[in-house]
Amino acid sequence: MLITKPYNRERAVEYARTWAMSRNPLFIDFTGIGGNCTNFVSQSILAGSCTMNYTLNFGWYYISPEERAPAWSSVEYFYDFMTGSAEFTEQNGGAGPYATVVAREAAELGDVVQYANADGDWYHTVIITGMDGEEILVSAQSDDALDRPISSYNFAEARFLHIEGVHVELNDDACYDILLRGGNA
Numbered sequence: 001m002l003i004t005k006p007y008n009r010e011r012a013v014e015y016a017r018t019w020a021m022s023r024n025p026l027f028i029d030f031t032g033i034g035g036n037c038t039n040f041v042s043q044s045i046l047a048g049s050c051t052m053n054y055t056l057n058f059g060w061y062y063i064s065p066e067e068r069a070p071a072w073s074s075v076e077y078f079y080d081f082m083t084g085s086a087e088f089t090e091q092n093g094g095a096g097p098y099a100t101v102v103a104r105e106a107a108e109l110g111d112v113v114q115y116a117n118a119d120g121d122w123y124h125t126v127i128i129t130g131m132d133g134e135e136i137l138v139s140a141q142s143d144d145a146l147d148r149p150i151s152s153y154n155f156a157e158a159r160f161l162h163i164e165g166v167h168v169e170l171n172d173d174a175c176y177d178i179l180l181r182g183g184n185a
Helices: 009-019 037-049 074-082 085-092 177-182
Strands: 003-005 098-100 112-116 122-134 137-139 145-149 159-168
Touching: 009 037, 009 122, 009 177, 037 074, 037 098, 037 122, 037 137, 037 159, 037 177, 074 098, 074 112, 074 122, 074 159, 145 177
Parallel strands: none
Antiparallel strands: 003 159, 098 159, 112 122, 112 159, 122 137, 137 145
């Protein structure tokens, strides 16, 4: 039976701020081979949820470079999984973090921003790691950034994904310390 637990925004932000300018050795770096932005945001969301969904093809998980769900590292599949697009909701069994699209004003620390170009292609995923007055600050990889103002990006459209919570089987969140340290004791 699944239960819902809160998403730990502080852990997600701490993870993102810790690893924005370097790479956690627990995960492959896709920079230069398709981009690392969504992989990095997935790691950050994992730090705040400590729950993956291992449903083949429709889940959200990372075991190795060869064993990972499309939603782990693809902008569009990440969106589909997190927002529960029909095909994903029917197939994934419901475990893992989940989000709703909100207005910019409703976005919080630990939420996700995705950018589209003028052709409507969604191409970049970042995580909100700070606020400076009305300015949202984000952290990202591929084009590494730590607390970069959202206004400094060139995009045609942005969508804001508010992480609502995490559907889980009972667990102890032990993965957080391992993730934050990059696997080192």
